[in-house]
Amino acid sequence: MIVRKNQATLTPDEKRAFTNAVLELKRTGVYDRFVATHNSFLTSDSDFGPRVGHRGPSFLPWHRRYLLEFEAELQKVDQKVSLPYWDWTADRTPTSSLWAADFLGGISRARDGQVLDGPFAHAAGRWAVTVGVDSRPYLRRTLGAGGVQLPTKAEVNAVLAMPVYDAAPWNSTSDGFRNHLEGWRGSSLHNRVHVWIGGQMASAASPNDPVFWMHHAFVDMLWAEWQMRNPKSTYLPAGRTPDVVDLHGVMRPWNNITPADLLDHRKFYTFDTEKPGAPKR
Ligand SMILES: [Cu+2]
Numbered sequence: 001m002i003v004r005k006n007q008a009t010l011t012p013d014e015k016r017a018f019t020n021a022v023l024e025l026k027r028t029g030v031y032d033r034f035v036a037t038h039n040s041f042l043t044s045d046s047d048f049g050p051r052v053g054h055r056g057p058s059f060l061p062w063h064r065r066y067l068l069e070f071e072a073e074l075q076k077v078d079q080k081v082s083l084p085y086w087d088w089t090a091d092r093t094p095t096s097s098l099w100a101a102d103f104l105g106g107i108s109r110a111r112d113g114q115v116l117d118g119p120f121a122h123a124a125g126r127w128a129v130t131v132g133v134d135s136r137p138y139l140r141r142t143l144g145a146g147g148v149q150l151p152t153k154a155e156v157n158a159v160l161a162m163p164v165y166d167a168a169p170w171n172s173t174s175d176g177f178r179n180h181l182e183g184w185r186g187s188s189l190h191n192r193v194h195v196w197i198g199g200q201m202a203s204a205a206s207p208n209d210p211v212f213w214m215h216h217a218f219v220d221m222l223w224a225e226w227q228m229r230n231p232k233s234t235y236l237p238a239g240r241t242p243d244v245v246d247l248h249g250v251m252r253p254w255n256n257i258t259p260a261d262l263l264d265h266r267k268f269y270t271f272d273t274e275k276p277g278a279p280k281r
Pocket of ligand 1: 194216
């Protein structure tokens, strides 16, 4: 069984195994296929038309499936690797170990945001951005610039206490847990983290930055946490609804996967915070 660990607890060997597997997927072209998928979905998802990956109820199951596929590709390279999660309520500064040269790198040049250290620095020769919103080939970040702060634990807890999964009109104006976690309303949790990092992370081609996977692994974990705290709540909408994916609706680009298939993450992995053998929810 896959166990997803807090990135702050990874050993140097585990960090190297993760970044090496990511670099190998980049070399073979697999990585950029994932970037292209996210880019095209983010661009086409709209508040008043069909929406699958973003701005609607299936934001969470869509990304869960997307991460599972990426994790499976990592494991083809190295069986020991799983997706780490980044708890941005705890590791919330540009000096966190996440941004060190032995992991994701963190020094970015003021002039153009170019990441200058670590395995994903452009000068290291193994990380050229090819699927992007412009032609700049280097990874960019502006960690914490512009006065944005990462969300706090109190802000997360307030959203985890929302008992209703989602609500009409099922888009970026909705009330409910999903939209507050996605971050179009309230304290802007998930969206604000993209903005805090900046560079490609603030664009539709956000998976160009490997931190994308750790950010979304944590968002995914918060969904599981919400399920645990709200055992009577369920995915909504339950029945057919225009433009959005209901509980048993099929999620593009897959042709046989529904949100119902993805509600229980323990079919696929557990988190290092969960005890093995704990009762199924
Ligand atoms: Cu995201």
